[in-house]
């Protein structure tokens with residue numbers, strides 16, 4: 001399923017940090033952020049943190065989402081997308097998804113906005129790397145006065161309407177967890193459309209500390225209390241090495257996605273894919289829908305093929321969210337995510353497709 005390909009150059013970069021006399025948050029993290037700011041990477045004003053979950057939470061704080069309000073999240077996502085809303089003392093409302101893309105269903109979002117007066121934000125997820133309707137979310141945000149945050153944990157290398165993800169007007173949160181396309185181990189970043197918000201996030205990620213007025217008698221000020229969310233230079237060194245090879249790895253992921261789609265087209269396997277040709281998945285995962293999923297998964301397993309279930313619907317978990325999401329529930333019973341990582345060969349993908357074809361025949 002996963003195999004993080006760690007660049008050997010990370011050893012040299014790590015040695016540099018470990019021998020430098022400074023291994024905490026410092027110049028290497030800053031350099032990592034500068035390189036991330038390239039629009040081919042994540043763009044905007046990136047703030048490096050210690051997880052994608054921290055990035056999502058910081059996004060809600062810096063966007064001034066009011067505590068005690070409600071936040072809409074799709075039912076088909078990792079638990080972090082919703083747990084940060086609770087952490088921010090908000091209520092979670094689950095939106096249903098589209099079966100074709102696995103992404104948040106805009107009609108479901110609108111229905112919630114029309115009936116729940118206390119909604120202040122929507123966290124949308126680009127499921128498996130497939131872009132959700134960013135323009136539609138932007139319209140809803142203007143019409144209803146709600147904040148939109150994008151969970152981009154899967155979306156590095158994705159494009160929407162032929163454009164890089166960074167051209168979205170919203171705050172975006174990325175994860176560099178061990179299984180993600182830019183694997184640092186633990187880490188993430190949150191990107192803002194403006195420098196002022198990014199500066200505030202840089203204080204809040206380290207307990208709110210402001211070194212601006214530092215003097216002999218005053219180590220720091222804390223104008224606003226924050227969290228212990230900062231990345232450090234050890235992780236940033238690995239991140240910089242991973243960025244060097246990112247474009248090659250993304251190209252490999254896209255060629256794997258193409259191969260799966262070519263080989264599975266016309267079979268009983270239902271591909272989950274972009275709504276429009278101008279959108280492109282970065283290839284974090286390859287979700288497909290099948291009948292009799294448990295049997296198919298067991299047969300794949302006995303042919304030496306690992307697979308994953310992304311995701312159990314959030315209604316299953318103790319989040320206090322009670323709204324029914326029938327499409328997400330059905331999707332979760334039918335979905336299989338197939339192996340994808342840059343070390344897989346196209347022959348191996350063909351092997352997976354052949355076995356899968358036999359299972360569903």
Ligand SMILES: *Cc1c(COP(=O)(O)O)cnc(C)c1O
Pocket residue numbers: 050051052053054077078080081125151153154175176177186187188
């Ligand atoms: C991985 C993931 C996260 C959280 O990332 P961490 O770095 O593990 O905190 C958030 N949302 C989604 C959809 C994810 O897959």
